[in-house]
Amino acid sequence: MPSIRQLRRRIRGVQNTRQITRAMELVASSRLRRAQERVLASRPYAERIRQVINNLAAVSGAQELHPLLQVRPVSHAALILFTTSRGLCGSLNANMVRSVVRFILDRGVSVDIIAVGTKGPALLRSVGLSGSVSAEYRDLGNYPNLADILPISRSTIDGFADAAYDEVYVGFSQFVNLMRQEPTLTRILPITPDELDTSAVRAFQQVDYIYEPDSDAVLSTLLPRFIEAQIYRALLESIASEHSARMIAMRNATENAEEILGDLTLTYNKVRQTAITNEVIEIATAAKAIAGV
Amino acid sequence: MATQSATRSLSLEIITAERIVLSEEMVTSVRVPSAEGVVGILPRHAPLMTTLAPGELIMRRGEDEESFFVTGGYLEVRNNHIAVLADASERAEEIDITRAEEARNRAEAALKEKRDGAELAAAEAAMRRALIRLRLAQQARRRRGSSRA
Numbered sequence: 001m002p003s004i005r006q007l008r009r010r011i012r013g014v015q016n017t018r019q020i021t022r023a024m025e026l027v028a029s030s031r032l033r034r035a036q037e038r039v040l041a042s043r044p045y046a047e048r049i050r051q052v053i054n055n056l057a058a059v060s061g062a063q064e065l066h067p068l069l070q071v072r073p074v075s076h077a078a079l080i081l082f083t084t085s086r087g088l089c090g091s092l093n094a095n096m097v098r099s100v101v102r103f104i105l106d107r108g109v110s111v112d113i114i115a116v117g118t119k120g121p122a123l124l125r126s127v128g129l130s131g132s133v134s135a136e137y138r139d140l141g142n143y144p145n146l147a148d149i150l151p152i153s154r155s156t157i158d159g160f161a162d163a164a165y166d167e168v169y170v171g172f173s174q175f176v177n178l179m180r181q182e183p184t185l186t187r188i189l190p191i192t193p194d195e196l197d198t199s200a201v202r203a204f205q206q207v208d209y210i211y212e213p214d215s216d217a218v219l220s221t222l223l224p225r226f227i228e229a230q231i232y233r234a235l236l237e238s239i240a241s242e243h244s245a246r247m248i249a250m251r252n253a254t255e256n257a258e259e260i261l262g263d264l265t266l267t268y269n270k271v272r273q274t275a276i277t278n279e280v281i282e283i284a285t286a287a288k289a290i291a292g293v
Numbered sequence: 294m295a296t297q298s299a300t301r302s303l304s305l306e307i308i309t310a311e312r313i314v315l316s317e318e319m320v321t322s323v324r325v326p327s328a329e330g331v332v333g334i335l336p337r338h339a340p341l342m343t344t345l346a347p348g349e350l351i352m353r354r355g356e357d358e359e360s361f362f363v364t365g366g367y368l369e370v371r372n373n374h375i376a377v378l379a380d381a382s383e384r385a386e387e388i389d390i391t392r393a394e395e396a397r398n399r400a401e402a403a404l405k406e407k408r409d410g411a412e413l414a415a416a417e418a419a420m421r422r423a424l425i426r427l428r429l430a431q432q433a434r435r436r437r438g439s440s441r442a
Contacts, residue, residue: 042312045310049378052369146310146311207340208340209342212327212341213328213329213344218342228310
């Protein structure tokens with residue numbers, strides 16, 4: 001049986017922990033709200049660009065020659081991997097890295113990892129894949145701008161154009177809802193226009209556009225921006241995922257602390273009561289002994 | 294008639310990767326800095342796709358005029374709807390003058406170092422953006438001052 005003093009100390013410790021985890025939950029939830037807004041705000045841009053690229057690529061075959069649309073046999077791929085730089089966010093990073101490892105093994109080509117956030121490289125090192133990390137970018141903070149990802153997009157676009165990579169992927173935790181973050185791997189290069197939406201393309205072909213300077217120039221401006229928009233979206237999604245995962249992890253931690261606190265308080269009261277009972281018995285026995293004499 | 298009034302005005306959207314800067318109906322005319330020079334767009338303009346240069350976009354609604362800063366990007370006109378997909382854009386009143394000045398000073402320093410082609414071009418582009426931002430911000434400030442007087 002632990003002593004009263006030990007119990008009191010543990011109760012105080014757990015109370016402090018609960019206070020911290022509760023505060024972290026609140027911080028995460030307010031950051032999550034802003035992160036979610038930013039994810040939503042970034043969608044219209046990417047969707048519009050996607051539409052226009054689809055339309056333009058369908059209209060003239062000449063654009064197949066554009067370097068960013070070229071499909072080549074793959075011997076070397078790059079993966080831009082978004083993980084967090086802080087812990088205490090449940091299994092978020094572990095899940096992400098697990099699906100990256102599976103991807104590397106399945107793909108069967110050499111994959112260069114361009115890492116944003118420090119947890120990814122650390123976990124890859126622990127499974128012996130640290131050699132594949134070719135670049136590490138520092139954490140971009142909770143509220144990054146588009147400008148923050150431009151160095152990443154520029155270097156991957158150049159790498160693809162120079163045939164250093166034949167494919168480029170982004171890996172990020174997609175924010176599905178508060179309870180679910182899905183590790184996602186999407187190919188962003190080469191850009192392949194989806195040919196599903198034929199009715200939209202047909203409607204587009206009926207409009208007689210004026211292009212200035214010409215349709216190739218318009219496409220050349222849009223393609224790199226589409227890459228940027230996708231990388232940016234991946235970053236925003238992973239930030240939203242991080243905060244939601246941390247919020248849930250901290251909520252669970254707070255609940256656990258409460259449970260432990262309940263158990264400890266119960267034990268504490270029992271120990272205290274036993275001590276009092278013992279004392280009373282002692283006094284009573286002593287009194288009886290004196291009276292008996 | 295509703296359809297008639299609709300064809301006599303434009304709708305304008307300015308979208309960046311970060312947010313929707315503007316979404317406006319009943320616009321009378323728009324002036325945009327395309328890569329080929331300034332383009333004026335009135336209702337019933339022919340369908341157009343073009344690239345943008347950094348500069349000032351002016352939206353007019355009747356007598357009112359509003360000024361926006363846009364950097365490069367893309368512009369599409371179709372069915373009296375103008376969509377601007379810009380790298381960055383803000384209302385002239387929203388421009389952060391101190392930030393623009395800092396950017397100008399940074400660009401100046403970079404230009405003095407005279408590095409190789411790509412960096413030089415980037416510094417020049419940054420310089421151009423900073424100067425346009427400053428000019429628009431000062432215009433906006435003057436306009437506000439005169440309307441108050």
